[in-house]
Amino acid sequence: MRKAIAVFNERGYDATSMEDLARELGVSKSAIYHHVPSKEHLLEQALDEGLGALSRLLEEARRRDEPAIARLRWTVEQSVHVLAAHLPAVTLVLRVRGNSPVEVEALRRRRAVDAELAFLVRDAVAEGSLRADLDPDLVSRLLFGMVNSLTEWLHPGHGSDPDVSGIARAISAVAFDGLERAARS
Amino acid sequence: MRKAIAVFNERGYDATSMEDLARELGVSKSAIYHHVPSKEHLLEQALDEGLGALSRLLEEARRRDEPAIARLRWTVEQSVHVLAAHLPAVTLVLRVRGNSPVEVEALRRRRAVDAELAFLVRDAVAEGSLRADLDPDLVSRLLFGMVNSLTEWLHPGHGSDPDVSGIARAISAVAFDGLERAARS
DNA sequence: GTCTATAAAGCGATAGAC
DNA sequence: GTCTATCGCTTTATAGAC
Numbered sequence: 001m002r003k004a005i006a007v008f009n010e011r012g013y014d015a016t017s018m019e020d021l022a023r024e025l026g027v028s029k030s031a032i033y034h035h036v037p038s039k040e041h042l043l044e045q046a047l048d049e050g051l052g053a054l055s056r057l058l059e060e061a062r063r064r065d066e067p068a069i070a071r072l073r074w075t076v077e078q079s080v081h082v083l084a085a086h087l088p089a090v091t092l093v094l095r096v097r098g099n100s101p102v103e104v105e106a107l108r109r110r111r112a113v114d115a116e117l118a119f120l121v122r123d124a125v126a127e128g129s130l131r132a133d134l135d136p137d138l139v140s141r142l143l144f145g146m147v148n149s150l151t152e153w154l155h156p157g158h159g160s161d162p163d164v165s166g167i168a169r170a171i172s173a174v175a176f177d178g179l180e181r182a183a184r185s
Numbered sequence: 186m187r188k189a190i191a192v193f194n195e196r197g198y199d200a201t202s203m204e205d206l207a208r209e210l211g212v213s214k215s216a217i218y219h220h221v222p223s224k225e226h227l228l229e230q231a232l233d234e235g236l237g238a239l240s241r242l243l244e245e246a247r248r249r250d251e252p253a254i255a256r257l258r259w260t261v262e263q264s265v266h267v268l269a270a271h272l273p274a275v276t277l278v279l280r281v282r283g284n285s286p287v288e289v290e291a292l293r294r295r296r297a298v299d300a301e302l303a304f305l306v307r308d309a310v311a312e313g314s315l316r317a318d319l320d321p322d323l324v325s326r327l328l329f330g331m332v333n334s335l336t337e338w339l340h341p342g343h344g345s346d347p348d349v350s351g352i353a354r355a356i357s358a359v360a361f362d363g364l365e366r367a368a369r370s
Numbered sequence: 371g372t373c374t375a376t377a378a379a380g381c382g383a384t385a386g387a388c
Numbered sequence: 389g390t391c392t393a394t395c396g397c398t399t400t401a402t403a404g405a406c
Contacts, residue, residue: 012282014199017399031372033401095280097197130364134355141338142331142359149330170319174327178363179315203382215384216390224382 004042005088013043014098040102047096047106050089051113057082058116069129072120073172079147080168084154091151117144143175189227190273198228199283225287232281232291235274236298242267243301254314257305258357264332265353269339276336302329328360 007016007024018039022029036042061075083090093110096103118140124130130139154162192201192209203224207214221227246260268275281291303325309315315324339347 010282011284012197012199014197015283018401019399027371028373029400030374030402034371037401039400097195098200099196131358134358134364135351138352138355139359139364141334142356143364145334145337146327146331149326149334152330153326167323170323171327173316173319174324174360174363176363176365178359178361178365179319179324179328180361180363202380204380212389213391214382215392218383219389222383 001042001045002088005046005092008043008046009088009091009095012095013092040100043092044102046089046092047102050086050091050093051106051109053082053086053090054079054093054113055109058113061120062116067129068120068123068127072124072130073176075117075120076143076147076175077168077172079144080150080171081164083147083150084156084162084164084167087151087154087156094148094151114140114144146171146175186227186230187273190231190277193228193231194273194276194280197280198277225285228277229287231274231277232287235271235276235278236291236294238267238271238275239264239278239298240294243298246305247301252314253305253308253312257309257315258361260302260305261328261332261360262353262357264329265335265356266349268332268335269341269347269349269352272336272339272341279333279336299325299329331356331360 003025004021007021010016011020018029018032022032025032057075057078061071061078064071064074066074093106096106096110118137121130121140121143122136125132125136125139150167154167156162188210189206192206195201196205203214203217207217210217242260242263246256246263249256249259251259278291278295281288281295303322306315306325306328307321310317310321310324335352339352341347
């Protein structure tokens with residue numbers, strides 16, 4: 001299962017054949033089908049892990065009793081930790097684009113996650129904590145576009161383990177305080 | 186050609202068969218092969234358009250005679266315009282992950298682009314225009330991860346044309362000035 | 371639980387008529 | 389310049405021996 005997600009991410013789900021996967025695992029194709037009913041089932045399980053992790057994060061964010069700006073900051077930073085902890089699965093989630101039933105359902109769940117993130121931003125603007133001269137939906141897309149980009153370049157095991165907390169702090173710093181050299185809190 | 190890139194982006198290059206493309210164009214499979222030597226050739230041309238546009242942008246950025254911070258700001262905002270102008274092609278560039286010769290070469294060229302963007306950030310930090318407490322390479326990945334994210338949600342023709350200049354300004358505002366409500370220039 | 375062998379369908383690409 | 393028909397190969401998945 002772990003190997004499957006890894007190979008799907010390396011070469012793409014459609015470009016990976018069960019024979020490729022079997023070779024990678026050092027067994028024959030048929031051996032895989034004894035444990036797994038289909039290739040699509042592997043994809044479904046992987047997507048479920050990634051989407052489940054994201055959903056649980058947002059559920060916890062919703063339950064936090066604090067100002068919207070604090071909830072947003074917390075969610076942004078925790079998103080980085082969730083992405084890092086479930087990197088292969090979430091990477092697959094962000095790359096799904098097909099139109100099989102499994103993929104369509106995954107896209108639906110992902111859109112729901114994105115909608116909740118947009119609400120967090122909207123609330124923070126309404127509260128007066130964020131600059132109001134920018135469209136909240138656009139800000140949400142940019143903010144979590146930045147977070148999601150780490151599936152493109154975060155490669156654990158590549159030498160020493162990456163400093164996930166450092167990345168979370170950097171994203172928070174860039175997004176909320178900006179890059180310009182100036183007096184900040 | 187235009188239709189091919191669009192369909193590749195919708196369903197993925199590997200998941201799109203020449204028969205799919207033929208159906209979309211309202212002709213038979215063979216008719217396509219009269220104009221195009223192979224499926225991979227379509228991909229190559231599309232990737233070339235996207236990568237060419239990005240390379241030209243960076244070449245122009247390199248020639249600009251101004252402080253590094255201004256060059257970086259200019260490049261970030263112009264990137265948005267280049268992405269919007271060549272959206273299908275650049276989207277395909279950002280999604281390439283296979284290991285055919287065409288795709289490997291595209292990945293090489295993309296890495297070169299990313300390296301140049303990182304240099305722009307590094308120069309701005311060295312110049313003292315950007316906060317120095319963050320790793321320049323990380324900042325570069327976040328900054329252009331935010332820019333590139335617009336291939337995920339910018340869909341022209343979806344009602345009215347999107348306000349590309351507004352998006353460019355918003356990205357610049359978020360990245361350089363930050364989201365916090367405070368006194369800004 | 372893993373193997374070899376194979377079925378059934380789909381793939382990229384070609385042949386040759388019109 | 390487009391068509392029908394088909395080649396050669398790969399795909400997902402199964403059958404049946406061990």
